Amino acid sequence: MIMKYAIVGTGAIGGLYGAMLANAGEEVHFLLNSDYAIVKEEGLHVISEVFSNIHLDKVNAYQHAADMPVCDVILVCLKTTSNESVLPSLVQPLLHDGSVIILIQNGLGVEADVAAQFPGTGVAGATALISVNKVGPGQMHHLDYGDLEIGNFNIEDAGMIDRVVAAFDRTGLIAKKAEDLNTLRWRKLVWNITFNGMCVVLNTTADKLLADRATYNLSKEIMHEVILGANACGALLPEAMVYDMLQFTIAMRPYAPSMKLDYDAGRPMELRYIYENPVAMAKAAGYYMSKVDMLLQQLLFLSKY
Amino acid sequence: MIMKYAIVGTGAIGGLYGAMLANAGEEVHFLLNSDYAIVKEEGLHVISEVFSNIHLDKVNAYQHAADMPVCDVILVCLKTTSNESVLPSLVQPLLHDGSVIILIQNGLGVEADVAAQFPGTGVAGATALISVNKVGPGQMHHLDYGDLEIGNFNIEDAGMIDRVVAAFDRTGLIAKKAEDLNTLRWRKLVWNITFNGMCVVLNTTADKLLADRATYNLSKEIMHEVILGANACGALLPEAMVYDMLQFTIAMRPYAPSMKLDYDAGRPMELRYIYENPVAMAKAAGYYMSKVDMLLQQLLFLSKY
Numbered sequence: 001m002i003m004k005y006a007i008v009g010t011g012a013i014g015g016l017y018g019a020m021l022a023n024a025g026e027e028v029h030f031l032l033n034s035d036y037a038i039v040k041e042e043g044l045h046v047i048s049e050v051f052s053n054i055h056l057d058k059v060n061a062y063q064h065a066a067d068m069p070v071c072d073v074i075l076v077c078l079k080t081t082s083n084e085s086v087l088p089s090l091v092q093p094l095l096h097d098g099s100v101i102i103l104i105q106n107g108l109g110v111e112a113d114v115a116a117q118f119p120g121t122g123v124a125g126a127t128a129l130i131s132v133n134k135v136g137p138g139q140m141h142h143l144d145y146g147d148l149e150i151g152n153f154n155i156e157d158a159g160m161i162d163r164v165v166a167a168f169d170r171t172g173l174i175a176k177k178a179e180d181l182n183t184l185r186w187r188k189l190v191w192n193i194t195f196n197g198m199c200v201v202l203n204t205t206a207d208k209l210l211a212d213r214a215t216y217n218l219s220k221e222i223m224h225e226v227i228l229g230a231n232a233c234g235a236l237l238p239e240a241m242v243y244d245m246l247q248f249t250i251a252m253r254p255y256a257p258s259m260k261l262d263y264d265a266g267r268p269m270e271l272r273y274i275y276e277n278p279v280a281m282a283k284a285a286g287y288y289m290s291k292v293d294m295l296l297q298q299l300l301f302l303s304k305y
Numbered sequence: 306m307i308m309k310y311a312i313v314g315t316g317a318i319g320g321l322y323g324a325m326l327a328n329a330g331e332e333v334h335f336l337l338n339s340d341y342a343i344v345k346e347e348g349l350h351v352i353s354e355v356f357s358n359i360h361l362d363k364v365n366a367y368q369h370a371a372d373m374p375v376c377d378v379i380l381v382c383l384k385t386t387s388n389e390s391v392l393p394s395l396v397q398p399l400l401h402d403g404s405v406i407i408l409i410q411n412g413l414g415v416e417a418d419v420a421a422q423f424p425g426t427g428v429a430g431a432t433a434l435i436s437v438n439k440v441g442p443g444q445m446h447h448l449d450y451g452d453l454e455i456g457n458f459n460i461e462d463a464g465m466i467d468r469v470v471a472a473f474d475r476t477g478l479i480a481k482k483a484e485d486l487n488t489l490r491w492r493k494l495v496w497n498i499t500f501n502g503m504c505v506v507l508n509t510t511a512d513k514l515l516a517d518r519a520t521y522n523l524s525k526e527i528m529h530e531v532i533l534g535a536n537a538c539g540a541l542l543p544e545a546m547v548y549d550m551l552q553f554t555i556a557m558r559p560y561a562p563s564m565k566l567d568y569d570a571g572r573p574m575e576l577r578y579i580y581e582n583p584v585a586m587a588k589a590a591g592y593y594m595s596k597v598d599m600l601l602q603q604l605l606f607l608s609k610y
Contacts, residue, residue: 214605300519
């Protein structure tokens with residue numbers, strides 16, 4: 001079965017994954033905003049430090065969702081901060097009876113909120129382990145990694161995620177179906193909660209945090225709290241992953257977390273799904289993430305100044 | 306008995322208290338550093354929003370401790386960050402057999418360290434509830450409050466602190482002998498730990514922290530932690546003081562905490578006595594101040610950048 005893909009939000013993540021799918025022969029339709037005219041004219045470009053570079057000359061680019069065909073797989077690659085306000089108008093025109101929505105987004109609880117916006121449409125969540133920056137309109141610089149993991153929330157068609165995983169596999173990326181969405185989400189949060197917020201509050205980068213003894217220890221303690229929070233919520237993450245993730249972060253090329261880029265650019269931070277929901281859900285399950293809550297409160301303060 | 310006072314460190318605090326003692330007729334000798342020449346020439350000036358202004362024309366001003374007479378009461382008004390390196394050379398020349406050292410400084414454990422530097426000399430600690438800025442050489446602007454409370458550490462002469470309290474009383478200030486130094490120190494830390502560090506990390510002022518719902522709650526939680534830490538260390542502070550102190554801080558004229566001034570000026574922050582000792586002592590007594598420790602770790606990181 002040939003599937004049609006829609007990329008809702010052709011930024012760094014959406015641009016890269018969409019370009020890789022299209023390059024591997026899938027039918028991909030890109031929704032763009034400010035970059036529409038340039039991408040229509042000049043196509044999409046990926047400079048990759050990991051794979052071959054990609055240049056897509058002819059792109060199915062659209063400025064308005066109403067102009068797009070209905071698609072089988074809607075890949076939402078926007079920041080969660082705009083889910084509430086823009087998803088209904090951007091996604092509704094793309095849906096047919098069998099469409100599924102896959103949220104390549106960060107945080108906890110986002111699938112439930114989106115599923116409530118689109119009753120009857122199956123939703124899944126995906127985490128992307130990737131370092132990619134948009135360096136110009138339609139121009140992505142892919143620095144490192146690329147793995148994609150997809151976890152089902154309420155898609156009824158049992159083979160759907162397998163077919164999407166297979167399509168991503170054909171691009172050369174490592175793609176995987178997660179056994180449990182809750183565990184997938186919490187695992188990614190161990191990194192995101194720790195380094196996104198700390199980089200904003202201390203105006204720094206993850207490598208500098210780990211080069212200092214005090215913040216190395218604090219990072220470890222925050223990761224530890226998130227794992228206990230995850231465990232309370234039924235996501236059985238092992239303690240040992242703290243050390244794996246520290247090693248991984250030390251080995252990473254210096255890379256500003258997305259929340260730091262958002263804060264520096266004056267854009268809203270993804271506090272609701274990355275901090276507020278995890279703190280509230282862990283608390284409701286009986287574990288109070290004290291330092292994570294402090295980080296959230298500091299970020300809430302900074303978001304107003 | 307007429308007593309001789311030495312002011313070691315004639316900054317905002319030392320300048321104000323020394324000028325008030327001298328103005329009330331006490332014999333006060335001031336040790337100065339960079340302000341020496343101007344104060345010798347032009348005297349000390351206090352512009353007070355609370356009391357009458359003071360102008361001391363003739364000041365016993367010294368640039369070197371070796372030139373000063375021995376004194377009965379040595380009031381140390383330096384930042385604790387210089388205790389280790391400079392107190393021996395600045396205080397030793399001022400001591401006779403009956404001298405006492407009173408530390409008008411912030412933090413926990415400072416008396417024990419200073420007593421170890423001066424075996425055989427009695428030491429006490431004092432907390433100053435005061436808003437005062439040095440606005441020029443020998444020029445103090447006294448904005449609010451002024452209360453001084455003195456707690457004994459190891460002074461053997463039982464009447465000594467009473468006599469110092471009486472001398473301060475005659476200046477018009479409210480002075481008091483504390484029943485328990487440990488409780489006095491912890492009580493002051495409830496404010497200092499909360500607002501000093503938060504103003505540095507979030508680059509703001511106490512009034513702005515309390516005007517925001519997230520940091521208002523965080524401030525309350527940190528105060529609560531300090532009270533539990535104090536209680537673990539035998540300083541029985543009541544929970545209700547959180548609300549008194551919040552009200553007090555909201556009513557205060559906006560005032561940058563000293564640690565914020567130090568950080569902005571590139572001076573070392575008083576982390577050892579205000580954060581490291583309290584965290585370690587509470588932990589040793591069985592209570593871990595999780596958020597205070599996080600604040601300390603953030604401050605340690607910032608102190609290096």
